[in-house]
Amino acid sequence: MSTVLAQIESQIAKLSSTAVRKNTGFITAVADGVAKVNGLSDVMYNEMVAFPGGVIGIALNLGEDEVGCVVLGDVSQLKQGDEVQTTGKLLSVPVGKGLLGRVVDALGNAVDGKGAIDSTTFYPVEKIAPGIMARKSVNQPLFTGIMAIDSMIPIGRGQRELIIGDRGTGKTTIAIDTIINQANINRVGLASGDASFRPVYSIYVAIGQKNSNIVRTIAALEAAGALEFTCIVAAPAADNPANQYLAPYSGAAIGEWFMENGMDALIVYDDLSKHAVAYRQISLILKRPSGREAYPGDVFYLHSRLLERAARLDGKGSLTALPIIETLAGDVSAYIPTNVISITDGQIFLETDLFNQGIRPAVSVGLSVSRVGSAAQIKATKQVGGKLKGELAQFRELAAFAQFGSDLDAKTKAQLDRGSRIVELFKQPAFNPISIELQAVTIFALQKGYYDGIDIKTVTKTSASIREFFKTRQDALLTEIRTKAALDKDLEAKIITALNAWKSSNG
Ligand SMILES: Nc1ncnc2c1ncn2[C@@H]1O[C@H](COP(=O)(O)OP(=O)(O)OP(=O)(O)O)[C@@H](O)[C@H]1O
Ligand SMILES: [Mg+2]
Numbered sequence: 001m002s003t004v005l006a007q008i009e010s011q012i013a014k015l016s017s018t019a020v021r022k023n024t025g026f027i028t029a030v031a032d033g034v035a036k037v038n039g040l041s042d043v044m045y046n047e048m049v050a051f052p053g054g055v056i057g058i059a060l061n062l063g064e065d066e067v068g069c070v071v072l073g074d075v076s077q078l079k080q081g082d083e084v085q086t087t088g089k090l091l092s093v094p095v096g097k098g099l100l101g102r103v104v105d106a107l108g109n110a111v112d113g114k115g116a117i118d119s120t121t122f123y124p125v126e127k128i129a130p131g132i133m134a135r136k137s138v139n140q141p142l143f144t145g146i147m148a149i150d151s152m153i154p155i156g157r158g159q160r161e162l163i164i165g166d167r168g169t170g171k172t173t174i175a176i177d178t179i180i181n182q183a184n185i186n187r188v189g190l191a192s193g194d195a196s197f198r199p200v201y202s203i204y205v206a207i208g209q210k211n212s213n214i215v216r217t218i219a220a221l222e223a224a225g226a227l228e229f230t231c232i233v234a235a236p237a238a239d240n241p242a243n244q245y246l247a248p249y250s251g252a253a254i255g256e257w258f259m260e261n262g263m264d265a266l267i268v269y270d271d272l273s274k275h276a277v278a279y280r281q282i283s284l285i286l287k288r289p290s291g292r293e294a295y296p297g298d299v300f301y302l303h304s305r306l307l308e309r310a311a312r313l314d315g316k317g318s319l320t321a322l323p324i325i326e327t328l329a330g331d332v333s334a335y336i337p338t339n340v341i342s343i344t345d346g347q348i349f350l351e352t353d354l355f356n357q358g359i360r361p362a363v364s365v366g367l368s369v370s371r372v373g374s375a376a377q378i379k380a381t382k383q384v385g386g387k388l389k390g391e392l393a394q395f396r397e398l399a400a401f402a403q404f405g406s407d408l409d410a411k412t413k414a415q416l417d418r419g420s421r422i423v424e425l426f427k428q429p430a431f432n433p434i435s436i437e438l439q440a441v442t443i444f445a446l447q448k449g450y451y452d453g454i455d456i457k458t459v460t461k462t463s464a465s466i467r468e469f470f471k472t473r474q475d476a477l478l479t480e481i482r483t484k485a486a487l488d489k490d491l492e493a494k495i496i497t498a499l500n501a502w503k504s505s506n507g
Contacts, residue, residue, distance in 0.1 A: 145181030145433020156376030158312025165350030395419020
């Protein structure tokens, strides 16, 4: 008898009775990816709600007796009167290393046909950004592999640097180059066996782009061997606006996992102009009051709460963000560009004129700035490239003046000549990032006059030839530059010896 009692008691003790609050309501209207729902009095902002047939939505507008939900699936299945239930859960996506090498949609479902995502951890899509005390100052570099950027507009881990420019000025290419460069650095670093090496994992969020463009980007990453370190979150133009609105937050959640777990990650939002447009579309359908350029009043919050999630955390890792904004005819004073410029720590401004003149990447030296990155620049780059930004800015001013064709004095001529050589030096083909040690050698050669006296048109080719020489013949020297990260007398002498060897072998 007593054993039976004990058994019953132990059964009761094992019973876990968690109360689940299931709020129900019904659809009063559904159109354009948005469902108006009656009931759901206890629903939370951003809570997942369940429609019939496994379709889910998010509660975005909490009215007194009506809730506006965006539908994240097939809206055509839903009709007026359908039952809706709250789930008590905020939307979350799978996170972890299982996402590397994969392409997922805004909800974290695999869309690359390589099977289910290997992950058991989920992070909420929306999360309050880390506060001031949890953060640490940015002082570790994140190399883009683009000489003009790494030497003049350096980026640090945990920074938010905007890439801004008109259509077709090479914005995506800069972001992809940066991702490829991380993969190159990861490969070398992981092979070196250095225990303190910190790889950077990348997340590329494609918002509102054509499928063909996304496929091209994936192909470029794959060809460069960067896909294995990268996760792609795709919400193409054909996707409904709710998914396009969500995708960057999902990407941020995936990035946060790396940051929270002591790793470094890089996230690219390509692009936030289309993101704002998707949000405007949703807001107009939800009948929210519209403000400037018909965007809803909280469009600033849309991007600030996203970009604030990029950080370097004390004792943990970092998340670096490269948001992209498209401008119309170079107008940076439009609503969305000014918002995002004010949220980020600097911008890389791409100019259509430069792009059309063949100066690619078309980075505008005058309008680009990195407000925190120079603290993260390595000493070698500062040593060789410290004066470049000033020289180039001066060159642009003089060049405009020299167009009048007046007689120029020898000093001005020399400055013009030097400036145009720097411009040539910084030309770099797409998907071809250059390691920081090769950048140092390339610019060091400029300081030591190795491009003087040659035809200006051949400077780009000559610098590539120097890099090729170092890459194939001076591996030990390159490793030494990388590990020392600064040029001392001894190292400078070695580089000069190598440069002379290059010169004699190239006539
Ligand atoms: N450094 C470069 N050298 C040569 N070609 C380049 C370079 N950067 C970009 N391009 C070329 O310019 C074109 C536009 O580049 P990209 O797609 O990166 O621009 P975008 O600003 O992202 O365009 P969109 O506004 O359509 O998104 C592409 O064909 C690309 O190959
Ligand atoms: Mg693009």
